[in-house]
Every structure is written in C-alpha cells, then in structure tokens.
Amino acid sequence: MLTSIASVGRRVLPNQWDLIAFAGIMAVLTAIAKSYHGISAPLPAPTEPAVSLDYANLPYYALRTTLRMFAALAASFVFTFTYATLAAKSRRLSILLVPTLDVLQSVPILGFLSFTVTFFLGLFPGNTLGAELAAIFAIFTSQAWNMAFSFYQSLRTVPRDLVEVSRGLRLTGWQKFWQLEAPFAMPGLIWNTMMSMSGGWFFVVASEAITVGDTTIALPGVGSYIAKANDAGDWTAIGAAILTMAIVILLYDQLLFRPIVAWADKFRVELSASQEVSTSWVLNILQRTYWLRMAMRPVFAWFRAMALAPIRFPKALRAIAEAEERRRWPVLDAGWIAAVVAVAAWAAWLTIRYIATEAGWDDVGEVFVLTIYTLIRVAVLMLLATLFWVPISVWIGLRPRWAEAVQPIAQFLAAFPVNLLFGAAVSLVLAYNLNPNIWLSVLIIFGTQWYIVFNTIGGAAAFPNDLEEAAKNFRIRGWRWWAQVILPGIAPYYLTGAITASGGSWNASIVAEYVKWKDHTVIAQGVGSYIAQATDKGDFPKIVLGVAMMSVFVTLVNRLIWGRLYAYAERRLRL
C-alpha cells in the first residue's frame, strides 16, 4: 500500500519539504546501488534452494513466508516507535522526518527491489541470509510507513487533559510514553498493522523470487511457489497456493489479530460504552482460563513495573528538548534548515548525475510519456471500479447482516497478490488476440479494488438510520437519493478506500504491466513495465529514472487531487 488511512487526514504539508525529502530518499537508494557497483568481486550465484511444486512442501513454505512477514512486522514496530516518536517530540527533527515519511509512502518501493536485493546480497555474499534480509526488508517497506504515520498522528492528538494529568503526577518521559501515549495510539496502530499485513503479501510474492540482471533468487516460500507455478504454467499449483494463502491469513487473523483487536478495545478513549464491541473466541478462551491467567499474572506485573520504571532521559538531553520547545536560538533553527536544504540539494544533484550516466533527455521524455500511459490506466480503472463497486457496496452496507458478512471477505481478498492472475490474463490475451495495452490494465486494479469495497461498505453501514428514514419519509429516490443523500454520506469513507487503492494500483503496475506465464511474456506500455524491464536487465540508472518519475506523479496526484478531495469531505461531509 502506498497511501495509508492514517496519512490522508493530515493537513497538506509545505511542498518544499517534500522536494527535500524526495531528493534525500532517491540519493540514499542511489548510494545503495552505487555501493553495489563498488563491490569489485563478482557476486557469486546464491545457493539456489530448489523450490518444487510438490503440494507437501506448501505448509513449510507457508511457515517460512509467515515468519518473514512477522520479522518484517517486528522491524516495522521498532521503526514506528523510534521514528514516529522522534518526529512527534522534536520540532526540528519533524521538519525532516515528517515529509520524508510522506514521500516514502508515495515512492513505489517495489521498483527499488532490485537495489535492496543487490545491496543485501552484497552484505552476505554467497549466503541465503542476504536474500532473506532483502525479502524481509522489502516487506518492511510495505508495512512500516502507514504504521509510523498512524503512531505519529496519535502522538500529536493525545487528549490535553490526560497530558496534564501525566505532568501533574510528574510522570517521566518513559512512564508517560507507556502509560499514556502508546496506549492511546494502540487502536489506530493495530488497525494499520492489520492493513500492513494484508499489503505485505504483494511484496512477499515479489521479493521471494526475483531476477536482477544475471542474479536470480528463489527463497523457499509461497511467493517463490507462485512464481514457479507461473513459470511452469501449472494451474492446479496456483490453486493450491491460493488455498494455502487463505488458510494462513485465516489463521493469523483468528489466532492473533482478532484477539488483539478485542483486547485493544479498552484503549479507545471515548468513555461511553461503544455500541460496537469486538469479540474474539480466542480471547474469550484465554480470559476464562484460570491457570493460564494465574501463570501470566507475574508477567503482566513485570510489564507494568517496567512501564512505570522511573527512567529519565539524561539531563542534558532534556535541557536541549526544553530549549527547543521554548523557541530560543532562532539562529540555530535557521542553520538547521539551511543544512537540511543543502544536503537535499546535494543529494538531488547526485541522483541526477547518476541518472545522467546512462539516460539522456530523450529517455526522460520517453519515461514521461510512459508514466502518462500508466496514469490514464490507473485513472480509468479507478473510475470503472468506482462505478461498478460503489452501488453494490452501498446496497450491501445498508443491510447490516450482509455488511457484517461481506466486509471481512473484501478485506481478506485485498491480501491476494495480482501474480495469481497471470495465467488467466496471459491465456485470455493470447487466446483472443487482445490488445495488452487495454486488457492487462485490468490487473492493476485487481488487488486494490477491495479497499474501495470494504471502506464503502463501512461508510454505508455507518450511515445514520434517521437520515435514511428521513429520505424515505420525504420520498427522495433515484438519482436525487444518490447525489444528495448517500454519496455525500459515504464520501469520507469512499475516499479513504480510493486513496489506498490508487496508491496500491501504481505499485501494482510494476508487476501488472509486465506479465509472464510459461514462456510467454505480455507487456503493456507504461512506466511499470519500463521499471520491470530495466530490473530484468539490471539497468540501474533507468530504474532510478522510472521510479523517480512515477514518484513525482504519485505525489502530485495525491496532493492535487486526493488530498484536496479528502480535506473537503472531512470538513463538509463528515457526519
């Protein structure tokens, strides 16, 4: 996912900071690529563990993949707690950190897979650990940003009276973090964690089996299994992979996320007993056991003692933080901003020079046109998906029984990566001699349309009953009912889903415009296939160019269209 639910509610940030962050990120990735070139010894081909299509291997592959995802999740939590906390606590650091995070959300990280893979392989030559870390890092990049944003936003909106209580009770920074800030941020963070897990599957599949230039990696896992099945053109193996994924998702949802969501209900701040209470049979069982609870009691007591440990930051650090808060030293502020701008400018220059080693102005023009193609593709498909799904979702959402059943299914479907459809897509395109530029486009929206579906269902389900009855009572029907009653009512929800879907679609284009099945390759013209082809060839400057262009487009679309629409909906249409 490129855009998270958490990020869209924020005010639009000043654009110069985006430019700076953007330059910085591109430069770091360029540096990684360069360091790869700098390694003089040729990379030994990694020991390639044979991935076989034998069904008996699937449970083991599923386990490996799941472990990878949770390792990435752990890294995302560490990142969230440090990065977001620093951004929320320090005014000076936030100047740098917040726009950086914002741009990271918009950069199609999938395009940089080649860079990170080669970098990690270079760290551990000849060892699968490098490939493992590369895969975990790729999944991390799909999970971390929206979690960090959610946490950052929560830290910025902690209720004032609770902050005052904490200060009045003289809680230290550590105590305040664990007693107030982390619990307050918990519901949002958990929701974003679940979304991240769903979004992570797409990256698992892309990162477990990847070819960069003449280096090929295939880690044992569901992703490699799918890739191999696509290569072999094995329909039943694809079916088995889908079934395996479904079981894994169901398991971690029921055994892990449901209990956590139900437990985290107590962290919601609104004091009235909320009408919607999450339940989990697993949590019920755990809470009703006697022995287990007795055994866990000292553990919980220890956690609480740790959270209340009177840990203070060193006095010098606190003094700096306090001075910063009081806005002294304007000269230092100016100096800091100047330094950030200078480093960013230098980074931008490095990036441009790196691209210029192989690509000229004609390449830039070509990529620009290709990005326009992809833009049209994403826009048209978003429109079609909206026209198709919104009426259906509204119909479902207004019927509570249906909504209850369908909404989790849509959320579930969002996890399935587009690679599973390659066989079907290629077969159809070849069999009916279809134009891939048009018909491959459908793949772009395949995984992301579900965000529109379940958010719209959620919006329609939350539509106030009295307004619905009033509309009926005054016999508002047909076109007028859609335009003046339900569409304004669901707009904030729909936009949340649409923003996520639009961001995800750009990322998906890297996979969906360049499709392989058996020995057939079908290509749609676009920046996605440009990046994918450059990756196959190991042509790094072209990858940087493609990704940079795509990032510029995504950021502009988010700022100029989605950001404004969402701000308007929040201001005028939130019920």
Next chain:
Amino acid sequence: MLDISVTTLLNVEDVSQTYSTGSGESHKPVLDHVSMSLRAGEIVALLGRSGCGKSTLLRIIAGLTRPSEGTVTIAGEPVDGPAEDVAMVFQSFALFPWLNVLDNVEIGPRANRVPLEETRQRALKAIDTIGLDGFESAYPKELSGGMRQRVGFARALVMQPKILLMDEPFSALDVLTAETLRTDLLDLWQEGRIPTKSILMVTHNIEEAVLMSDRILVLSSNPGRIAFEIPVTIPHPRDRLNPEFRGLVDRIYALMTQRPDATRPAAREAAAAGLALSLPLVSTNALAGMLEEIAAPPYNGKADLPHLADSLGYEIDDLFPLGETLQLLKLAEFEEADIKLTPLGRRFVDMDVDQRKKVFGEQVLANIPLASHIKRVLDERPSHRAPAIRFREELEDYMSEDYAERTLRAIINLGRYGELFAYDENAQTFSYENPE
C-alpha cells in the same frame, strides 16, 4: 474541626500571562497582574465567567503552565514545573480509560517511587474514603459520571497533597450527582478525613462557590484580574434557602452583572467608538425564549437572576451572555441582581415572527457598531459582497483571535436572524443575496 493555623501555603505574586495574537505583534493578556494567597485550613473559590483566565491561573499554580511574569510559591518554595505539594481534579475527570479504578489511583504514587506495599495501602484508603469500595476493578467506561469524578478525587488525594486544586470538578455532572459529591467532599473536609491542608477550586457556579468556600475571588474577564474578594462566614452546613446565603448570592450576581458598566469604563468608551466590543455567541431562539420567560408570571417583566438561573437550569455562562446581549439590544437591562424588560422588550414579546425579526434587525443595527459597519461596507461596494477576513482582521486589532472569531460568528448569527445580510460559509463572504 481542623486546626487553623495562619501559615500561608500558597502565594501568587503579580502573575501575568500573555498569548501572542495571530500577527504576533501585540500581546493580549489573559491574566493581568494577579496576586492572591491561600492559607492552611481554607477553601477558596476562583469565580469567573468562561475566558476570564481562572483555569489558566489554576494551571500556573499547578506548575503545568509557566507565567509570563510574576512568581508562585508553595510553602515558601518557588514553583518551577509540576509541584509535589499539589494535586488536581479535572472537569473532564481525565481518567486513563485503559486502567481500572485501582490502577488509575495507583499510577501517581507508583510513578513517584512510592514502595509497592505503601502504594496499595494508600490507594485502598483513598478509594475507601471517597466511597469507591467495590469498584476497584471497574474500568472508567463502566462508571457513571459521578463515580468517575470520585476516581478523580481518589487519584488526587492518594498523592497526599498539601493543596488540592479543583478545575470546575462538578460542572460536567448532572445537578443531583454534583450536589451529592459536593456535600460528600465538604463532610470529609469538615471531619478532617482528607489529608489536604487547603483547597482551591475554580468554578463558574455562584451558588457552588458560596456553598463550599471560605473566600471567593471574583475574576473579571479580558484581561483577567481579581475584581472582588468576598469572605463567606456562613457556618457549615450551609443552607441554600437561608436568607444570608441568598443575600450573598444576590450580591455576587449584582457585582458580576454591573461589571461591564462600572469597572470597565475604558472598554465601554472604546466600544462606543467602534469595533472593540466583543460579542458572546448566543442562540436567537434562546434570546426570544428568555424575553418570554421574563415577561410571563411569576416574573412579570422583572426576574431575580439566581432564581431565573435556577428555574432554567442555567449556569452563569449560559445566563450572562443572553442577558448581556439583551441589554446591548436594549430589550432588557440588569438592575442589581435582577433583569428587567425594557418597554421595547415587552412589546417584542407580543409580536409575531416577522415583526420580531424586523425589530431585532433594527436593534442590532442601531446598537452594535460592527453590524452597521458591515452593512456600510456592503452598501459601498458595487458588488455588495465583502469577505469575512476583512472584518476579522479589523476585529483582531482590538481583541484576541478567539474573541474575534467568536464575535464574527455572533454577528453572522444576529445578522441572519435580523435579515440584515447573508453569509456564505463556503466562500466566507458577506452579501445581500439570499437564494431565490
């Protein structure tokens, strides 16, 4: 009874607090050279209307906010950051929703390195004292407002503070619950069962101040100053119907309503000159309703303010803005602790809706300079449209950003009802156009 020593626990000297306005040039003081003290054994009430800075003063005393000028000392020690000898009870209760009652009460001592054993002992005692026995494992969500505020009290008392600060602790509760909590607290105080040496409470409820405190400090608004100090010598338990009690309440009402006329001649002159008059945001329906209420029996045109507030269930923050707006529009006027309809006000009550709107519009135009100013600007412009930002900026020359915003909202509301002009929220412009 408590042993009443004459030691001064708290000393506030010459404290001012300013916030810069939007442009950052001029500074409007919220508190203006406030001095006060608190002695052991007394309950003092800080009484004032919303926006008078009483909560700010309380936060400065608690060490949560730093004053721009002046010093606060507690037991001789200057306050620099959250002080050890004070604990605060919040209007919104401010309980941690994810902690149960016991954990909420224990968090203070535990965070301050009180040994586990002692913490538990003190917490259970506080819970017992405040009447929360049996609720130890309940979460705030499961409790009623009154029980939640009891947790708030227990959490403050377990810190064994010398001074208990209370920020409108009963105003979020319904009338009956609030009264129970007040008397429970007073009983504990009288019996010396709470370890606190003195209590400082912020309130906007005049009767609550008279009921509970030994001394009342009345704050005036904009900027906040201590306008009056009133000792309350009525013996406990105090009876709200006692003539002495009623007399004191009446006197305070009279002091607080006469304030704009008598104690702020400068502001009044400025208002006459132009735009310095900040308007409260009131509902036009409530204005009409209040006129009808005063006109009807038992008041027959002249109502005793405490009585009126009581029968309507209004606090002074509801009542005074209405009364002041009526006075401004010359439909009613304050007289000591009474509010009286003017002849025009009496006629207004008997009019139909269209006549009322007409009279209302005329009165707004004649008596509120901002209204006539807006109308003049609209008349002068060929397009008969004017952006709100223009007037907001003009207002900000005289008052803080918040007051300017509120005043603008108020004039839009009054102008719309009086059909003086239209306002488009999306475009943020005034005009004469109404949808056809």
